[in-house]
Amino acid sequence: MSGSAVASPGGGPAVTALHGKDLLAISDLTTDEISLILDTAEAMQEIGSRDVKKVPALRGKTVVNLFFEPSTRTRTSFEIAEKRLSADTLNVASVSSSVTKGETLADTALTLQAMRPDMIVLRHASSGACHLLSRLCRAAIVNAGDGMHEHPTQALLDAFTIRERKKRLAGLKVAIVGDLLHSRVLRSNIGLLTRMGADVWVCGPPTLMPADVARFGVRATSVIDDAVADADVIMLLRIQLERMQGAFFPSLREYFRVFGMTQTRLRLAKPDVMIMHPGPMNRGVEIASDVADGPYSVILEQVANGVAVRMAVLYLLAGGVAHETAA
Secondary structure, three states: OEOOOEOOOOOOOOEOOOOOOOEOOHHHOOHHHHHHHHHHHHHHHHHOOOOOOOOOOOOOOEEEEEEOOOOOHHHHHHHHHHHHOOOEEEEEEHHHOHHHHOOOHHHHHHHHHHOOOOEEEEEEOOOOHHHHHHHHOOOEEEEEEEOOOEOHHHHHHHHHHHHHHHOOOOOOEEEEEOOOOOOHHHHHHHHHHHHOOOEEEEEOOHHHOOOOHHHHOOEEEOOHHHHHOOOOEEEEOOOOHHHOOOOOOOOHHHHHHHHOEOHHHHOOOOOOOEEEOOOOOOEOOOEOHHHHOOOOEOHHHHHHHHHHHHHHHHHHHOOOOOOOEOO
């Protein structure tokens, strides 16, 4: 496996490595570094097609997966990514940690740091939890989702999936529909897609629309037909009932009637539209089953691409550079 260096748009030296020790937010990355991760993920993707799906790139490195919220896709893909890179992996869930005995996140982090891991992948319900670990730990910290703040590797794998199909990000109309208020996926995708030149529209009930969302360079509407008209990509976001205090809309049935992705609404988009969802899906709420399972859906491709993208992130944070060979 070998990656390719990314030529700088300004004509300067090609970017071949990440400048920071952590990945806490999309804003940590330059546009060149985003392209470097996506290009490196292309090379990592080939490893998954081998009979022996393993390379020695992170041999001797220890990665701790510290998950304080439920997760299937993110946790599993990080663990697979680590194993394919030959890292030593340790999984710690909140229910099996001393947090259940009253230990603080800071003390948990310091306890883990005393064992000298090389990387910690953290998912936590509190926004900014990863930034706290970054200040306390010498290990590289990877944000696997913190509260309603960010989920940077999800945005990277979404961008990778779009670029794989469309061969570009710049100039595409991307409509993001759903629970905008509570979504860390939205925040990371807005940061990445707008910086890479996409025309991003966001759509949801007024009660689930962040008040200041337009200042991030997106077009905001509560009329779904406007959002999806001539869209190249439609990304549905889960209704996060567990984060809602109070009634944000009359009922789930009413939400689906007004904002759900159906075959009728799908016909308003481009003929080669991509349907995306970060998961888990609420079928019949955000998306009809015949759309989720239909020919325009790339939802399972997102899952598969998550492994390659997270391999790229781990490899580059560990000091790998684009011209190195990890075979």
